[in-house]
Amino acid sequence: MTDIFERIKRNPGPLGQFADYGEGYFIFPRLEGKIGPRMIFQGKEVIFWSANDYLGLCNHPEVLETDAKAAAEYGMFYPMGARAMSGETDQHLQLERELADFVQKESAYLLNFGYQGMVSIIDALVSRHDVIVYDSDSHACIVDGVRLHLGKSFTFKHNDMASLEKNLERAAKVAEENNGGILVITEGVFGMRGMQGKLKEICDLKSKFNFRFLVDDAHGFGTLGKTGAGAGEEQVCQNEIDIYFSTFAKSMAGFGAFVAGNKEIIRYLKFNLRSQIFAKSLTMPMVIGGLKRLELLRTKPEIKAKLWENVRKLQNGLQERGFNIGNTNTCVTPVMMQGSPVEATLLVKDLRENFGIFTSVVVYPVIPKGMILLRLIPTASHTDSEIDETLSAFEAIHDKLTSGHYKQQAEQFLKENNLRFKEI
Numbered sequence: 001m002t003d004i005f006e007r008i009k010r011n012p013g014p015l016g017q018f019a020d021y022g023e024g025y026f027i028f029p030r031l032e033g034k035i036g037p038r039m040i041f042q043g044k045e046v047i048f049w050s051a052n053d054y055l056g057l058c059n060h061p062e063v064l065e066t067d068a069k070a071a072a073e074y075g076m077f078y079p080m081g082a083r084a085m086s087g088e089t090d091q092h093l094q095l096e097r098e099l100a101d102f103v104q105k106e107s108a109y110l111l112n113f114g115y116q117g118m119v120s121i122i123d124a125l126v127s128r129h130d131v132i133v134y135d136s137d138s139h140a141c142i143v144d145g146v147r148l149h150l151g152k153s154f155t156f157k158h159n160d161m162a163s164l165e166k167n168l169e170r171a172a173k174v175a176e177e178n179n180g181g182i183l184v185i186t187e188g189v190f191g192m193r194g195m196q197g198k199l200k201e202i203c204d205l206k207s208k209f210n211f212r213f214l215v216d217d218a219h220g221f222g223t224l225g226k227t228g229a230g231a232g233e234e235q236v237c238q239n240e241i242d243i244y245f246s247t248f249a250k251s252m253a254g255f256g257a258f259v260a261g262n263k264e265i266i267r268y269l270k271f272n273l274r275s276q277i278f279a280k281s282l283t284m285p286m287v288i289g290g291l292k293r294l295e296l297l298r299t300k301p302e303i304k305a306k307l308w309e310n311v312r313k314l315q316n317g318l319q320e321r322g323f324n325i326g327n328t329n330t331c332v333t334p335v336m337m338q339g340s341p342v343e344a345t346l347l348v349k350d351l352r353e354n355f356g357i358f359t360s361v362v363v364y365p366v367i368p369k370g371m372i373l374l375r376l377i378p379t380a381s382h383t384d385s386e387i388d389e390t391l392s393a394f395e396a397i398h399d400k401l402t403s404g405h406y407k408q409q410a411e412q413f414l415k416e417n418n419l420r421f422k423e424i
């Protein structure tokens, strides 16, 4: 037998192993100041590329005023209960109607958090007779929802339609045997590398296979499509998406989430989502604030237009300078470079401390060995000069990387921090 705590001490987990030298800097970085394109990190101002505040609503004066007024009137906690017990208000229902209209669905239901909401949606939709087929790069909330499923599940290779078809054939056999159905799940936008899910192509497979389609459009909502209704609208297949999900944590600059679809199914979800039935309702400031944010999405298309102007300036600027930004076709802007995790560490430190640029960084095992991925999230609030400054800084650190500058520093860094990376 093992003592659980002893095992945990020996193996602190995939992120925990970096805690001693990374916490507060690379992991759980502590930023100060108003959320926006300039924040304070380690006492110095940085151009900040790490907030999913796509439309810059975090600091929109009308949003701040609405949130503050709602908090003053209701407190931060109202209503004091789960939706099913005592947490339903007219404002919740109004926001649901407006969200449903916005994403062109019959009905919507609010969720107090996106992650738990998605886990429960998957849990509630399928029985053990059903089969789930989902993209291998799916967000953790989808993966965890599938973990609760008592029946069969298959992954298809990321955005690979041949692999999806193969897995749909396998799924159809199992579903046939069990007298169950098939649920296909993917994302509207993959948040790490910025590729849209191939929603239209998946919808087209409905003519060949019998399945229902659930889409997590966390990054697409508000940023894609003519009206901002997301990746389904962009790809002209919103109608064929059976269940549409998005969080408020990105374009809506808030917290909470919603699920939308056909009236009966949303009603079924309302009565069966365990993470909502047994947890507190989305609080009033966020509901009233959500109505304001949605009004801005609807009535101020110039905000989305500005976001896309910034996205194009940043992405074109990077490509013109020879950077590999992969196949992004969304606002998410990954910059891929060759280098070891230790080089990545030094490069990011240099970028933050000497160039005043803050981006997120991802290394192996999240991405293949030998690759460094810096992820930039442009917003409508970034200015031209902030983009230009960032492009120049990227050129400079890339030159340093390719000339071996960080490699030379790495030996020293490894020694000082007593680390065990094999390659530098």
Ligand SMILES: Cc1ncc(COP(=O)(O)O)c(C=O)c1O
Binding pocket: 113, 114, 115, 116, 118, 139, 141, 187, 191, 216, 218, 219, 247, 248, 249, 255, 256, 257
């Ligand atoms: C794709 C995706 N789905 C779901 C979530 C979870 O949403 P929430 O932050 O509202 O829990 C996130 C992160 O916010 C996300 O990026």
